[in-house]
Amino acid sequence: MAEQAWQKEAFDxxxxxxxxxxxxVPDAGHAxxxxxxxxxxxxxxxxxxxxxxxxxxxxxxWLGGRRAVLLMQSSGVGxxxxxxxxxxxxxxxxxxxxxxxxxxxxxxxxxSPMGRRTQGVLELMGIRVYRADAPxxxxxxxxxxxxxxxxxxxxxxxxxxxxxxxRKKWEGN
Amino acid sequence: xSNAVTERRIERRRFVADLLAGVPDALVVTGLGxxxxxxxxxxxxxxxFYLWGAMGAAxxxxxxxxxxxxxxxxxxxxxxxxxxxxxxxxxxVGACEPANLTVVVLDNGHFGETGxxxxxxxxxxxxxxxxxxxGIADSFRVENHDGVTGVIERIxxxxxxxxxQVLISAEEPPRVxxxxxxxxxxxxxxxxxxxxxx
Numbered sequence: 001m002a003e004q005a006w007q008k009e010a011f012d013x014x015x016x017x018x019x020x021x022x023x024x025v026p027d028a029g030h031a032x033x034x035x036x037x038x039x040x041x042x043x044x045x046x047x048x049x050x051x052x053x054x055x056x057x058x059x060x061x062w063l064g065g066r067r068a069v070l071l072m073q074s075s076g077v078g079x080x081x082x083x084x085x086x087x088x089x090x091x092x093x094x095x096x097x098x099x100x101x102x103x104x105x106x107x108x109x110x111x112s113p114m115g116r117r118t119q120g121v122l123e124l125m126g127i128r129v130y131r132a133d134a135p136x137x138x139x140x141x142x143x144x145x146x147x148x149x150x151x152x153x154x155x156x157x158x159x160x161x162x163x164x165x166x167r168k169k170w171e172g173n
Numbered sequence: 174x175s176n177a178v179t180e181r182r183i184e185r186r187r188f189v190a191d192l193l194a195g196v197p198d199a200l201v202v203t204g205l206g207x208x209x210x211x212x213x214x215x216x217x218x219x220x221x222f223y224l225w226g227a228m229g230a231a232x233x234x235x236x237x238x239x240x241x242x243x244x245x246x247x248x249x250x251x252x253x254x255x256x257x258x259x260x261x262x263x264x265x266v267g268a269c270e271p272a273n274l275t276v277v278v279l280d281n282g283h284f285g286e287t288g289x290x291x292x293x294x295x296x297x298x299x300x301x302x303x304x305x306x307x308g309i310a311d312s313f314r315v316e317n318h319d320g321v322t323g324v325i326e327r328i329x330x331x332x333x334x335x336x337x338q339v340l341i342s343a344e345e346p347p348r349v350x351x352x353x354x355x356x357x358x359x360x361x362x363x364x365x366x367x368x369x370x371x
Contacts, residue, residue: 021240044240047268049261056230056262060202060237063222063359065368068237086227086234090355093371153371 006132006164007032009139010097014069017146019095021046021061021068023054029099029165030071051076055083059092067150070096074118074159075111084125087155094127095149096157097142104162107170115162122157133161178282178294178340183318185279185341189250190215191318192277195325196246200238200362203351204231204251206286208279212250213351219365223351223358229259232276236266239274242366246273246328253280253294260303266334267308273331276304277324281343289343304336312336 011033014022022037023046024030037045048054054070061068072080077098087094101108102115119129128148132141141158148154189211193201201221203209208231209223222238224231235249256263256278266274282295294300304312315324315337327335352358360370 021237023237044269046236046240046265049264052229053233053259053262053265056227056233056259057237057265059230060234060239061241062237062371063234063362064200064238064241065363065366066237066241083227083230086224086230086355089226090359091371092359 003032004135004164006135006138010142011036013139013142013146015043017143017150018067019069019146020044020066021058022071023048023057023068024071025051025054025073025076027071027073027099029160030097033071051079052083055080055086055094058094059086059090062092068095072096072098074098074100074102075114077118077121078114081121081125084127084155088126091153092155093149093153094155095145097160098157099160099165100162102162105167106162107168119159127155127157129157129159131159131161133163135164138164180316181281181340181342183315183339183341185211185281185344186214186346188318188321188339188341189279191321192324195321196248196328199246199248199328200242202231202235202238202247202249204228204249204255206252206255207345208250208252208255209351210346210349211279214346214349217351219361221351221358222362225353225355228255229262231255232259232262232266235274235276236262236269236271239271240269243271243273246275246331247271248328249274249276251276251278252285253278253282253292253300254284256300257293257298263304263307263309263336270308270334272333275324275328275333275335275337276309277337277339279341280338281341283343285343285345289345301336301338304338309334309336313338315339
């Protein structure tokens with residue numbers, strides 16, 4: 001998938017918002033931020049084996065005075081559920097950006113069960129959910145989430161709708 | 174390769190007390206259950222972050238902290254069961270290679286908190302070999318109490334990451350309970366680093 005302007009905007013907003021650690025399980029929608037995190041001396045990139053590690057990593061970063069963000073795909077939210085208890089118990093500021101699968105024009109039915117429940121699972125675990133579906137919304141919504149997390153100390157997820165990412169080409173040319 | 178554990182004899186409380194006495198400036202993260210009790214029994218400190226849940230989070234929290242505080246020694250003290258649940262995080266440590274992070278696993282080969290059922294480290298898993306395989310080159314086994322000196326030296330040196338598998342006996346010393354209020358523990362830890370609450 002071609003990288004789009006909203007991907008750069010999302011990363012720039014994180015950088016301007018003081019985020020200095022980016023923990024991630026890759027997804028195409030996060031490709032720009034991940035590449036920039038790896039190449040930027042200002043940002044520490046942390047590649048995870050599973051998303052739940054990322055909840056601990058960003059909490060540890062905050063404990064040590066750094067702002068961090070967790071990037072993942074919607075399926076990863078299911079992997080994190082018990083780990084989210086760390087956020088509620090300690091009231092850690094928390095910011096995650098989640099690219100959606102299993103919704104708009106999805107080809108792979110295996111993405112659907114978690115995709116349909118991603119927002120519900122986050123809300124059940126006490127995380128506020130913002131959502132962006134149009135490219136021109138992304139920068140503003142991510143910026144709002146940065147404020148909610150690091151100024152108000154909230155636990156916040158930004159869902160980046162599958163329509164943003166576009167149709168994945170599976171067959172033929 | 175056969176590198177089976179033949180004997181576990183280190184006294185956990187004495188080991189942890191001597192370890193922490195040797196690194197008074199270290200930032201300490203503890204895995205849930207007995208390791209939290211051991212660290213608390215050695216003396217409560219503002220620079221201790223005790224987990225009471227989020228099983229598997231001890232190393233990830235220690236990693237995020239170590240990256241945020243590169244000039245401080247960070248020590249994770251956890252058990253074999255907690256480490257096994259977060260085993261992939263050793264690969265994440267191996268990838269990031271934080272020089273100031275030392276992971277100390279108190280390995281009694283059992284799930285102590287739930288009735289002393291045998292864990293994988295009694296049934297074939299060689300934790301130090303796993304950690305080495307994940308890229309933490311300085312991964313080693315501690316088989317007797319005197320080995321505490323080598324762990325202290327590594328924590329002080331900050332030339333890691335390092336991973337110590339400490340073979341403790343499956344005794345169950347009396348429980349001593351650290352604070353369970355996570356907000357309190359977090360905020361006093363941050364205050365000790367000169368950081369505002371939140």
